Amino acid sequence: MSETLLKVRDLRVSFGRRPGPPWRRATTREFVAVDGVSLDVGPDETVGLVGESGSGKTTVARAVVGLVRPDSGTVTVDGHRLGPVGQRPAALQRAVQMVFQDPRSSLNPRMTVAAIVGEAWRTHPVSAPAGDRTAALHRLLDDVGLDASVARQHAGELSGGQCQRVSIARALAVKPRLLVCDEAVSALDVSVQAQILRLLVDLRASHRLSMLFISHDLGVVHQIADRIAVMRSGVLVEQGPAGEVLVAPRHEYTQALVGAALELNTES
Amino acid sequence: MSDMLELVGLVVDLPGPGGAVRVVDGVSFDIPPATTVGLIGESGSGKTMTANAIIGLLPDGATTGGALCWRGDDLLRVDRRRRRRVRGREIAMIFQDPLAALNPTQTIARQVGEILRRDGLDRDEVRRRVVDLLDRAGIPEPARRLNNYPHEFSGGMRQRAMIALALAGNPALLLADEPTTALDVTVQARILRLLRTIQESEGLAMLLVSHDLRVVAHVAHQVVVMYAGRVAERGPTATVLRRPAHPYTRALVDSVPAIRTRTALAHPLPGTPATPANRPAGCAFHPRCPLARERCRTEQPAVRSVAPDHWTACHFAEEIADRV
Numbered sequence: 001m002s003e004t005l006l007k008v009r010d011l012r013v014s015f016g017r018r019p020g021p022p023w024r025r026a027t028t029r030e031f032v033a034v035d036g037v038s039l040d041v042g043p044d045e046t047v048g049l050v051g052e053s054g055s056g057k058t059t060v061a062r063a064v065v066g067l068v069r070p071d072s073g074t075v076t077v078d079g080h081r082l083g084p085v086g087q088r089p090a091a092l093q094r095a096v097q098m099v100f101q102d103p104r105s106s107l108n109p110r111m112t113v114a115a116i117v118g119e120a121w122r123t124h125p126v127s128a129p130a131g132d133r134t135a136a137l138h139r140l141l142d143d144v145g146l147d148a149s150v151a152r153q154h155a156g157e158l159s160g161g162q163c164q165r166v167s168i169a170r171a172l173a174v175k176p177r178l179l180v181c182d183e184a185v186s187a188l189d190v191s192v193q194a195q196i197l198r199l200l201v202d203l204r205a206s207h208r209l210s211m212l213f214i215s216h217d218l219g220v221v222h223q224i225a226d227r228i229a230v231m232r233s234g235v236l237v238e239q240g241p242a243g244e245v246l247v248a249p250r251h252e253y254t255q256a257l258v259g260a261a262l263e264l265n266t267e268s
Numbered sequence: 269m270s271d272m273l274e275l276v277g278l279v280v281d282l283p284g285p286g287g288a289v290r291v292v293d294g295v296s297f298d299i300p301p302a303t304t305v306g307l308i309g310e311s312g313s314g315k316t317m318t319a320n321a322i323i324g325l326l327p328d329g330a331t332t333g334g335a336l337c338w339r340g341d342d343l344l345r346v347d348r349r350r351r352r353r354v355r356g357r358e359i360a361m362i363f364q365d366p367l368a369a370l371n372p373t374q375t376i377a378r379q380v381g382e383i384l385r386r387d388g389l390d391r392d393e394v395r396r397r398v399v400d401l402l403d404r405a406g407i408p409e410p411a412r413r414l415n416n417y418p419h420e421f422s423g424g425m426r427q428r429a430m431i432a433l434a435l436a437g438n439p440a441l442l443l444a445d446e447p448t449t450a451l452d453v454t455v456q457a458r459i460l461r462l463l464r465t466i467q468e469s470e471g472l473a474m475l476l477v478s479h480d481l482r483v484v485a486h487v488a489h490q491v492v493v494m495y496a497g498r499v500a501e502r503g504p505t506a507t508v509l510r511r512p513a514h515p516y517t518r519a520l521v522d523s524v525p526a527i528r529t530r531t532a533l534a535h536p537l538p539g540t541p542a543t544p545a546n547r548p549a550g551c552a553f554h555p556r557c558p559l560a561r562e563r564c565r566t567e568q569p570a571v572r573s574v575a576p577d578h579w580t581a582c583h584f585a586e587e588i589a590d591r592v
Binding site for chain 1: 482522
C-alpha cells in the first residue's frame with residue numbers, strides 16, 4: 001500500500017469546448033475550470049479544499065469521483081488510475097464516495113431511507129451485509145446518529161440535518177476509503193452544522209476514512225481538516241498544515257481570504 | 269412622533285394544511301434611530317417573517333396581531349395608501365438574492381431612478397441623483413454603468429445596486445434580509461463595511477436579519493435572538509455574545525466555527541431547531557436545552573430583564589454562566 005491514498009496529478013478540466021461539426025465555428029469560448037492541480041490525501045487524513053465560487057474546488061471534487069472527464073492529468077487511488085464513473089472497476093468506484101451540499105436534491109424524496117441504503121448495497125453487492133440486512137441497516141443508522149424508525153420514512157419527510165445523515169449513511173454503506181464532501185454542511189443551520197461536523201470527525205476515526213472536504217467557510221474547514229489547500233481561478237495557490245495556512249498564510253490571496261473572514265469576537 | 273420602530277407583541281399567523289400556524293408569536297423589541305439591530309435565528313425562527321411584517325410584504329392569507337408603532341401610526345392598521353407611502357420612502361428593504369429582486373429586463377438606472385421619477389423630478393435631475401446613489405453604494409464609474417442590466421453586474425455589484433435602490437427613497441429605516449448570504453467571503457466583508465458606513469454616515473436605523481452570528485457581531489449594535497417564532501434573548505451585541513443569558517444563544521455562540529481555534533465541535537446541541545408548526549409546550553427550546561427541567565416543559569418563560577437593556581426568555585438564565 002502506498003503512502004498516499006488519493007493522488008491527483010496535473011489535473012486540467014475545461015468546459016465549453018463543443019466537438020461540433022468542423023464547418024461550424026465553436027460558439028462558446030473554452031473555460032479552464034481547473035488548471036494543473038496536484039493534490040495528495042493520505043490514509044486517515046482529511047484535506048480541506050477552500051476557495052471562493054468559481055475557483056474550481058467543486059470541479060476537482062467531481063473529477064475525483066468521476067463525474068467530469070479531465071482534459072489531462074491523472075487521479076489515482078492506491079496507485080490505481082481512476083477513469084470516469086461507470087468505466088471504473090466496481091472496487092475503485094466503491095472506494096470513493098461523495099456527500100453533496102444539498103441533501104434535498106441529492107436524495108430521492110419519494111424513496112424510503114431503507115431503499116436508499118438498499119440501492120447502494122445492490123449496486124455494490126460486495127459490500128452488502130451477509131446476514132440480516134435490517135440489523136445491518138439499523139447499525140448503520142445508529143452510526144450516523146439516526147433512530148432505527150427513520151428507516152421506514154421517506155427522504156422528503158426528513159429535516160435537512162437528518163437528510164445529510166442519510167447521505168452519509170448511504171456513502172458509508174459501501175465501506176469507502178475516501179469520502180468527498182462538497183459543501184456538505186453549508187446548507188445547514190449553525191447548531192445542526194456543528195452536529196454533522198462532529199459526526200464526520202467521529203466517523204473518520206471509527207471507520208478509518210480519508211476525506212477531501214470542500215468548503216468556502218474557512219472556520220468550518222479548520223474544525224475538521226489536517227491539511228488545507230487553497231484554490232483560486234483553477235489553480236492551487238497554497239497548501240499546508242491547517243494551523244499554518246490559517247494562522248500564518250504565505251500566499252497573498254490566502255492572506256486576503258483569512259483577512260476577510262469574519263470572526264465572532266471582532267473588536268471593531 | 270418618533271423615528272423609532274416599536275414592535276409590540278407582534279403576531280403573524282400563516283394558513284397551513286392543519287390550520288393556522290403562528291410563525292411569529294408575540295415578538296417585542298425596538299429599533300431606535302441611527303442604530304443597527306441584528307435579528308438572528310435559524311430556519312423556522314420567524315426572523316424573515318418579522319421583517320416582512322414590518323415592510324408589509326406578508327404572504328396572502330397571513331393575519332397579524334400586536335402593533336408596529338412607527339411615527340405615530342400602527343403599521344398593521346394604517347390604510348393601503350399610507351402603507352405604500354411608508355414602503356420604500358420611510359422603510360426600505362434589501363433582499364438576499366439581488367438577481368431575484370431586481371428586474372432583469374430593466375436597466376439599473378431605470379430601477380434605481382423609479383422612485384425619483386415618481387416624485388416628478390426631470391430626466392437630468394433623476395440621472396444626476398442615480399449616479400450619486402450608485403456612487404454612495406460603492407459602484408465604480410457609476411455614470412458608465414447606468415445602462416447596464418442586472419445580469420451584467422457581478423453578485424457584489426448587484427447587491428450594491430440594490431442598496432442604491434433602497435436609498436433612493438431616502439428611508440429612515442433600512443431592513444436587510446441576509447444581505448450577504450449569497451456572496452463570497454471577500455465580497456461579503458466589503459458589503460458589510462459599506463452597510464455600516466452608510467448606516468453611520470446617513471444616521472439610518474437598520475434591521476439586519478441573518479442566520480450568521482459572525483455577520484451580526486460585525487455590524488449590529490444590538491441583537492435579538494429568535495427561536496421558533498419567539499424572542500429568546502435581546503440586548504447589546506457585545507454583552508449578548510460574551511455573556512449570553514439564554515442557553516440557546518450560548519449554544520449558537522459555541523457552535524460558530526472559528527478560524528484560529530477548534531472549539532465548535534465540543535458540545536453540539538442535540539436535535540433540530542423547533543418549527544412554529546411543531547412548537548414544543550412550555551419553553552420551545554426545552555427538548556434541546558442542557559438546563560431544562562420540569563418547569564420548562566410546562567411554563568412558557570416570560571421575557572424578563574437580567575441587566576439594563578438585556579432581556580431573556582429563560583427561567584434559569586442565572587445558571588448559564590456557572591455551567592459553561
